[in-house]
Amino acid sequence: MCAADFVLYEEEFKHLEEALRRLRQEANAKAVFLIDKNGQQIASAGETEQFDTTSLASLTAGNVAATDGLAKLIGEREFSVLFHEGQQDHIHISIVAKRAILVVIFDDRSSLGLVRLRVKRASVELEKIFEVMMQKGERGAQGSIHASPFSEITDDDIDALFGE
Amino acid sequence: MTFINYASKEINCKIVFYGPGLCGKTTNLQYIYNKTAPESKGKMISLATEADRTLFFDFLPLDLGSIRGFTTRFHLYTVPGQVFYDASRKLILKGVDGVVFVADSQEERMEANIESIRNLEQNLKEHGFDLATIPYALQFNKRDLPSVVPVEEMYRTLNYKREPTFEAVATTGVGVFDTLKSVAKQILIELKKR
Numbered sequence: 001m002c003a004a005d006f007v008l009y010e011e012e013f014k015h016l017e018e019a020l021r022r023l024r025q026e027a028n029a030k031a032v033f034l035i036d037k038n039g040q041q042i043a044s045a046g047e048t049e050q051f052d053t054t055s056l057a058s059l060t061a062g063n064v065a066a067t068d069g070l071a072k073l074i075g076e077r078e079f080s081v082l083f084h085e086g087q088q089d090h091i092h093i094s095i096v097a098k099r100a101i102l103v104v105i106f107d108d109r110s111s112l113g114l115v116r117l118r119v120k121r122a123s124v125e126l127e128k129i130f131e132v133m134m135q136k137g138e139r140g141a142q143g144s145i146h147a148s149p150f151s152e153i154t155d156d157d158i159d160a161l162f163g164e
Numbered sequence: 165m166t167f168i169n170y171a172s173k174e175i176n177c178k179i180v181f182y183g184p185g186l187c188g189k190t191t192n193l194q195y196i197y198n199k200t201a202p203e204s205k206g207k208m209i210s211l212a213t214e215a216d217r218t219l220f221f222d223f224l225p226l227d228l229g230s231i232r233g234f235t236t237r238f239h240l241y242t243v244p245g246q247v248f249y250d251a252s253r254k255l256i257l258k259g260v261d262g263v264v265f266v267a268d269s270q271e272e273r274m275e276a277n278i279e280s281i282r283n284l285e286q287n288l289k290e291h292g293f294d295l296a297t298i299p300y301a302l303q304f305n306k307r308d309l310p311s312v313v314p315v316e317e318m319y320r321t322l323n324y325k326r327e328p329t330f331e332a333v334a335t336t337g338v339g340v341f342d343t344l345k346s347v348a349k350q351i352l353i354e355l356k357k358r
Contacts, residue, residue, distance in 0.1 A: 058223045162349070
């Protein structure tokens with residue numbers, strides 16, 4: 001595997017959640033999700049229990065990847081914002097720090113304008129947290145932060161996982 | 165690219181099932197879905213055409229239990245196999261941790277198998293991966309059909325780097341979990357090395 005792993009530590013996770021909670025409140029949204037571009041959910045806030053969050057993350061990432069492909073086809077670098085309008089609920093999707101996807105689900109208690117405004121502000125904050133995460137991840141890879149929990153796993157651990 | 169979440173104590177890996185059109189990638193996932201306990205799996209999503217051909221991808225999240233206190237989660241994806249869906253296929257490989265190549269054992273599909281492995285190699289390269297080093301398992305599917313190529317011959321033609329190889333009949337589940345376990349193990353062993 002050549003790509004570096006994506007490592008999320010407790011401290012940054014709390015900061016991300018806090019930023020998402022604030023965004024949800026200020027944008028008057030139902031739920032807010034932060035998703036890795038590969039389709040893994042990173043953090044969320046709001047009424048998330050009513051959604052199948054794993055499926056939501058995977059489909060959103062697929063959607064963004066397809067849209068990215070479209071952008072490149074017509075010579076654009078990216079389409080940084082996607083908006084899906086439903087009868088009751090709407091989804092606002094944007095790219096944060098080049099590698100994450102911010103999803104805001106809202107209904108008529110809010111508006112597209114308000115969501116866009118708040119997303120812009122929140123994105124700046126999220127980008128800063130991501131910067132710290134990346135720096136920590138790099139230091140972690142060089143071994144200056146605690147060692148990976150997987151460096152110690154044995155073949156038996158792996159076999160046990162498969163019930164052998 | 166494995167996602168290690170220290171906050172929720174989770175580790176997430178992505179496995180992609182690759183192969184030519186109609187080789188049985190979706191059938192592999194459907195079998196895994198049907199045979200996995202409800203508490204260990206999420207919803208299976210299939211983005212397919214009206215004729216049930218994969219249009220974009222199938223997706224199945226699997227929870228394998230915990231290792232050193234970390235919940236180990238595998239996200240299984242298939243690609244659309246038909247040649248003209250190459251742009252979509254490329255997208256699915258983004259951030260992949262391991263690949264299963266599902267080969268169709270029928271004689272008339274050997275050319276398609278070879279072309280698809282070449283395509284996999286090329287598309288991995290575009291994402292900065294190398295088929296020679298990525299966790300990888302090869303499955304010879306449809307062993308129950310009459311016109312199959314002998315296993316030794318398939319091995320000679322399709323084996324890329326002496327990867328683990330499995331005979332399978334995905335419709336009845338023969339070899340399906342063995343293939344999955346093999347690639348999942350390789351991914352975890354890779355993690356251990358880092």
